Amino acid sequence: MFKGLSPINYNGREVWPLVEGGKGVAATNHASAGAWAAAGGIGTVSAVNADSYDADGKIIPQIYRALTRRERHEELIQYAIEGAVQQVKRAFEIAGGKGAININVLWEMGGAQRVLQGVLERTRGMVAGVTCGAGMPYKLSEIAAHHEVSYLPIVSSGRAFRALWKRAYSKAQEWLAAVVYEDPWLAGGHNGLSNAEDPRAPQDPYPRVKALREVMREGGLPDSVPIVMAGGVWYLRDWNDWIDNPELGAIAFQFGTRPLLTQESPIPEGWKAKLMEIDEGDVLLHRFSPTGFYSSAVRNPFLRHLEARSERQIPYSTEAAGDHTFQLDVGVKGKNFWVTRNDLLRAREWHGLGFTSALKTPDNTLVFVTLEDQQIIRKDQADCMGCLSQCQFSSWADTETNSTGRLADPRSFCIQKTLQDIAHGGDTDQNLMFAGHAAYNFKRDPFYSNGFVPTVKQLVDRILTGD
Ligand SMILES: Cc1cc2nc3c(=O)[nH]c(=O)nc-3n(C[C@H](O)[C@H](O)[C@H](O)COP(=O)(O)O)c2cc1C
Numbered sequence: 004m005f006k007g008l009s010p011i012n013y014n015g016r017e018v019w020p021l022v023e024g025g026k027g028v029a030a031t032n033h034a035s036a037g038a039w040a041a042a043g044g045i046g047t048v049s050a051v052n053a054d055s056y057d058a059d060g061k062i063i064p065q066i067y068r069a070l071t072r073r074e075r076h077e078e079l080i081q082y083a084i085e086g087a088v089q090q091v092k093r094a095f096e097i098a099g100g101k102g103a104i105n106i107n108v109l110w111e112m113g114g115a116q117r118v119l120q121g122v123l124e125r126t127r128g129m130v131a132g133v134t135c136g137a138g139m140p141y142k143l144s145e146i147a148a149h150h151e152v153s154y155l156p157i158v159s160s161g162r163a164f165r166a167l168w169k170r171a172y173s174k175a176q177e178w179l180a181a182v183v184y185e186d187p188w189l190a191g192g193h194n195g196l197s198n199a200e201d202p203r204a205p206q207d208p209y210p211r212v213k214a215l216r217e218v219m220r221e222g223g224l225p226d227s228v229p230i231v232m233a234g235g236v237w238y239l240r241d242w243n244d245w246i247d248n249p250e251l252g253a254i255a256f257q258f259g260t261r262p263l264l265t266q267e268s269p270i271p272e273g274w275k276a277k278l279m280e281i282d283e284g285d286v287l288l289h290r291f292s293p294t295g296f297y298s299s300a301v302r303n304p305f306l307r308h309l310e311a312r313s314e315r316q317i318p319y320s321t322e323a324a325g326d327h328t329f330q331l332d333v334g335v336k337g338k339n340f341w342v343t344r345n346d347l348l349r350a351r352e353w354h355g356l357g358f359t360s361a362l363k364t365p366d367n368t369l370v371f372v373t374l375e376d377q378q379i380i381r382k383d384q385a386d387c388m389g390c391l392s393q394c395q396f397s398s399w400a401d402t403e404t405n406s407t408g409r410l411a412d413p414r415s416f417c418i419q420k421t422l423q424d425i426a427h428g429g430d431t432d433q434n435l436m437f438a439g440h441a442a443y444n445f446k447r448d449p450f451y452s453n454g455f456v457p458t459v460k461q462l463v464d465r466i467l468t469g470d
């Protein structure tokens with residue numbers, strides 16, 4: 004028997020402890036977040052490159068006109084602020100005074116602080132709180148306190164929260180509404196795995212959340228400040244022993260993948276259809292994101308293409324040394340590429356198969372790609388609009404020099420391009436499709452049988468039954 008949930012007080016109102024996980028770009032918006040709030044929960048508008056609308060209500064394509072990356076980065080920030088403001092205003096209206104509306108930003112997105120400030124300045128009284136992960140958002144508390152909104156950091160360990168608390172959050176305790184624990188092995192989107200954690204050895208969330216609660220207690224936070232469990236949550240009946248458990252304190256639940264498939268979910272129909280086809284094991288935790296973070300997405304042809312590219316990779320030296328005594332004679336110009344005999348043979352084979360261009364990586368390796376792929380990679384790097392604070396793919400950095408100082412990495416990809424494309428009707432096989440590892444449940448859960456796509460209200464009601 005499912006224990007059932009009790010409402011919590013959030014932002015001065017009783018709400019269900021159910022959070023719609025924010026999803027960029029444009030995978031949660033006014034329609035989904037407003038409906039989630041109207042159903043009594045906490046909806047989340049994604050403030051990561053959100054869409055704006057023209058006078059007819061049509062999405063304005065984000066076209067970049069400036070000639071330099073720095074200027075395009077400025078254009079991007081303006082689009083991002085305007086888009087998020089419009090989304091929040093609409094979401095607030097749809098919510099009709101019920102539930103609450105949060106916004107989500109990624110700390111490592113380009114201009115994160117300016118976007119956050121810009122949005123909060125123009126949405127006074129509408130935003131209840133800010134959820135923020137991907138990086139160490141020390142300044143989040145200060146910005147939230149300044150705008151008198153709550154903040155909900157997203158962490159994947161007690162250790163990360165301890166660092167944030169000690170350095171910054173303890174000074175703005177009253178605005179800390181909850182701490183989101185995102186399971187780095189199971190959640191969709193970017194994942195907070197640290198170097199000490201093995202991507203192939205998932206850890207039970209219970210002891211990790213218990214440890215997080217202990218860190219929160221050490222800091223003097225009462226058990227009434229919820230920990231929001233995110234990542235792999237599908238049926239609440241599976242979480243019975245987490246609910247009303249004095250060891251863990253107050254618990255809320257965040258759903259990221261499951262709400263992708265609702266009537267109000269803004270993702271295109273083609274993407275929704277694909278969700279119904281996912282089998283267990285189809286979601287891959289990988290490290291291709293240009294942010295350098297791990298992330299989880301459907302292992303579709305787009306991701307397989309990147310996997311294959313990285314497999315066609317060989318180390319090289321610029322002079323003959325060690326076992327690099329064979330001069331590479333395919334894929335490169337010049338004579339300064341020395342490889343092993345075995346790698347020379349592999350490279351010649353790839354060349355024969357059409358992978359005729361060898362591109363340097365920042366790790367003194369070469370990857371072999373087709374001429375067509377080489378051109379796409381170079382074009383995407385040249386078109387960069389600085390959507391991240393640091394990008395491994397283009398080597399853009401939001402600094403004085405606008406460079407990471409490292410070689411651009413052809414093993415990665417432009418995440419801005421692909422997420423914009425998939426969110427606006429692009430090919431679901433040829434784009435990054437973020438998803439959590441529990442996504443196979445769409446196919447198994449009888450709730451979705453015969454292609455049923457619930458409204459957000461129907462989904463929230465269903466979740467509240469434990470199913
Ligand atoms: C398509 C997609 C996009 C996401 N984008 C973001 C994002 O922009 N910011 C963020 O903090 N989390 C993002 N997430 C994570 C969700 O907010 C949520 O925490 C996570 O999906 C929960 O795990 P689940 O996928 O198992 O439900 C994304 C997840 C998905 C599936």
Ligand code: SF4
Pocket residue numbers: 293383384386387388389390391393394395396397399416417418419420
């Ligand atoms: S190349 Fe990198 S920083 Fe530039 S737009 Fe693409 S993902 Fe963003």
